Amino acid sequence: QLVTVSTWSLVSTWSLGVNPDIHSERTSPSFPVERVTNLLDGGAELTATRRHVESIINSDSTFSQDDRYFLTRVEQYEGSVRRAVRLREKMKELGWADNGTEAMFAFRVLGADVAFGIHNGVFIPTIKELGIEAQIAKWVPLAQDLQIIGTYAQTELGHGTYLRGLETTVTFDPSNQEFVINMPRLSSIKWWPGDLGRSATHALVLAQLYTQGKCQGMHAFIVQIRSLVDHSSLPGVTVGDIGPKMNFDQVDNGFLILQNVHIPRENMLCRYSEVSPDGTYVKRGSDRINYFSMVLTRTRLLSAEIIPALAKACVIAIRYSVVRRQSKLKPGEMETKILDYQMQQQKLFPQLATVFAFHFMASSFEAFCNQVKVQIKSKGDFSSLPELHALSAGLKALLSDVCSAGVETCRRACGGHGYSLLSGLPSLYTRVAGSCTYEGENTVMQLQTARLIKNAGFQLQSLLQSGVEQYVAWDSTSILLAQAAIAHCQYTIVNNFVETMSRLQHEPEIQQVLQVLCDLYALSGILANAEEFLHDGYMTGHQLDLVTASQRDLLTCVRKDAVSLVDAFDYSDQQLHSAIGSYDGHAYQRLFEWAQKAPMNAKVPFALFLALSSCC
Numbered sequence: 001q002l003v004t005v006s007t008w009s010l011v012s013t014w015s016l017g018v019n020p021d022i023h024s025e026r027t028s029p030s031f032p033v034e035r036v037t038n039l040l041d042g043g044a045e046l047t048a049t050r051r052h053v054e055s056i057i058n059s060d061s062t063f064s065q066d067d068r069y070f071l072t073r074v075e076q077y078e079g080s081v082r083r084a085v086r087l088r089e090k091m092k093e094l095g096w097a098d099n100g101t102e103a104m105f106a107f108r109v110l111g112a113d114v115a116f117g118i119h120n121g122v123f124i125p126t127i128k129e130l131g132i133e134a135q136i137a138k139w140v141p142l143a144q145d146l147q148i149i150g151t152y153a154q155t156e157l158g159h160g161t162y163l164r165g166l167e168t169t170v171t172f173d174p175s176n177q178e179f180v181i182n183m184p185r186l187s188s189i190k191w192w193p194g195d196l197g198r199s200a201t202h203a204l205v206l207a208q209l210y211t212q213g214k215c216q217g218m219h220a221f222i223v224q225i226r227s228l229v230d231h232s233s234l235p236g237v238t239v240g241d242i243g244p245k246m247n248f249d250q251v252d253n254g255f256l257i258l259q260n261v262h263i264p265r266e267n268m269l270c271r272y273s274e275v276s277p278d279g280t281y282v283k284r285g286s287d288r289i290n291y292f293s294m295v296l297t298r299t300r301l302l303s304a305e306i307i308p309a310l311a312k313a314c315v316i317a318i319r320y321s322v323v324r325r326q327s328k329l330k331p332g333e334m335e336t337k338i339l340d341y342q343m344q345q346q347k348l349f350p351q352l353a354t355v356f357a358f359h360f361m362a363s364s365f366e367a368f369c370n371q372v373k374v375q376i377k378s379k380g381d382f383s384s385l386p387e388l389h390a391l392s393a394g395l396k397a398l399l400s401d402v403c404s405a406g407v408e409t410c411r412r413a414c415g416g417h418g419y420s421l422l423s424g425l426p427s428l429y430t431r432v433a434g435s436c437t438y439e440g441e442n443t444v445m446q447l448q449t450a451r452l453i454k455n456a457g458f459q460l461q462s463l464l465q466s467g468v469e470q471y472v473a474w475d476s477t478s479i480l481l482a483q484a485a486i487a488h489c490q491y492t493i494v495n496n497f498v499e500t501m502s503r504l505q506h507e508p509e510i511q512q513v514l515q516v517l518c519d520l521y522a523l524s525g526i527l528a529n530a531e532e533f534l535h536d537g538y539m540t541g542h543q544l545d546l547v548t549a550s551q552r553d554l555l556t557c558v559r560k561d562a563v564s565l566v567d568a569f570d571y572s573d574q575q576l577h578s579a580i581g582s583y584d585g586h587a588y589q590r591l592f593e594w595a596q597k598a599p600m601n602a603k604v605p606f607a608l609f610l611a612l613s614s615c616c
């Protein structure tokens, strides 16, 4: 007989109150949770603003994603476009300025779940940074109002990392004051740009500029690719979607072919370089400035995309670990909360400490980045650009590596339910894993940072002195260089965490609990790289034993506040999209309720019923 699921009359979870196993974790935190939330937001006022924005978004059904795990790719894309349009309407209704705090929180809350992430996050900022005032005045209001949708088309089928190898050409024709754009071969096709496959009407095309017969390197050009009347592709333009990906199904990453496409001279972003009417190339400032957009995007992604993935994974895994009881520590007692096992603490608490370490680092680095932006834009001072580039490349590589590995650790710590999409953990992993590749593949980024580093320098020097070619010496030192780059960034992060703690002396209660996390982060970093500390004779085996013992003591200290610490991230259930990480701790009820939405649980088709019945 077909077993029909006996559906208990499910009491909706809201009427169950809070799971007592998680409630007991919140009764006596050793610190004021709200103050840590304020610290993470940058102050109580910003917490209030963020919550106000979230309440507006969470109360609007357009932004609801209750069925997110059961949609087709087209349904996900169309839903993200609806949310993007609705958000723009809301911003107009409520007077939220594009560069204002409310808009910043709204985009952060919605993240990649709202379409046009490249349009808002890369296309518009790049025009603001590389365009002159007239270009900004012309294009940015159209883009902000969604009258045009832009993408950032740099990567090609044949090149993503090696930008000097990009094949798309833009040749200036002084006879008609136009640029002609071509892609000479299959490998020249633009491939990957977000928002390109279906949405974009314009593309910022990054291509090799030719004028007066000379190549002047990669520059940025605004190219209309679709009609503003019927959205059809324009003459010389072939465009489409690149197909399914590991995540970001709601994003239409696309391909673009341009053949003899003509654009006016005014469409080259020309704050730092331009082509005169007679074809003369004029450069102002660093010839690396056309790479600046990537520096800004790498910096923005740290706190907008990469760190939140690990923070949400910690919330889900730690909340689940206090409502999941499995096996018995002590015979005769009730089953043990899995967070009481030392191994579970060893898996999760260093991840929690990492979120705080990275949050404070990203905040400090964004301040440095904004300072350099002002130096460049208002004073034409490019002196800090190399350091900004080196550190942004290294931090993006390190934080995306560590956060994606950390999310996977959190997922595995949740057993079978961590493997269910309904936990929210698999999609957090597949989404943040993309950040190890986009905006600069991590190995390449580490090597960009490694231009600073002594030991690697000695090896490089000795190879060069032995007569080895520069490029051979560099490549054969690259493993050491990459390791040195990681070490440099790790040192910077620990140093920044310690300095942040020293500024909290006026809040001893939160300083105390965060100092535990600071120590845990530093000691966990030493244990994760023990061979380096032993190899250089920097530490003895005995000292490492002391580090191990101290780390174990710190895990015990964190245990009693673990749920309150993740509560301080203040993510709503709507933002976590997790059946096992909700605030009330009713993991089993949600798993069962959400599973009923699966199309597989729709009424069994009669034909199937008959077929199965006939064979029984």
Ligand SMILES: CCCCCCC/C=C/C(=O)SCCNC(=O)CCNC(=O)[C@H](O)C(C)(C)COP(=O)(O)OP(=O)(O)OC[C@H]1O[C@@H](n2cnc3c(N)ncnc32)[C@H](O)[C@@H]1OP(=O)(O)O
Residues within 6 Å of the ligand: 111, 112, 117, 152, 154, 155, 160, 161, 162, 163, 164, 194, 288, 289, 291, 292, 294, 295, 305, 385, 386, 389, 437, 438, 439, 440, 441, 444, 448, 451
């Ligand atoms: C919610 C949404 C989430 C999803 C969003 C996803 C968005 C993703 C968008 C993208 O992926 S856009 C495409 C991103 N692509 C890249 O990042 C390309 C990465 N590759 C590079 O950056 C290049 O490898 C390179 C670093 C530019 C290499 O440059 P090159 O080939 O010219 O050789 P080098 O000698 O290594 O560098 C030359 C010189 O330039 C300096 N430099 C390199 N990059 C920058 C920079 N960004 N800013 C400033 N300066 C830079 C480098 O240090 C060298 O300087 P010197 O040492 O010669 O003085």
Ligand SMILES: Cc1cc2nc3c(=O)[nH]c(=O)nc-3n(C[C@H](O)[C@H](O)[C@H](O)COP(=O)(O)OP(=O)(O)OC[C@H]3O[C@@H](n4cnc5c(N)ncnc54)[C@H](O)[C@@H]3O)c2cc1C
Residues within 6 Å of the ligand: 118, 152, 153, 154, 155, 158, 159, 160, 161, 162, 191, 192, 193, 194, 248, 253, 434, 437, 438, 439, 440, 441, 442, 443, 444, 447
């Ligand atoms: C989700 C997602 C969104 C994206 N969005 C956009 C977008 O909007 N616009 C856009 O233009 N692009 C976008 N991209 C493309 C992205 O920027 C590139 O994929 C990225 O820059 C990596 O370049 P690549 O694919 O050529 O990798 P490759 O460089 O080919 O990497 C392959 C391997 O080669 C190694 N390698 C390469 N060079 C060196 C070296 N010098 N030394 C040592 N090892 C090396 C790498 O470490 C890696 O192991 C996106 C990509 C993804 C995944």
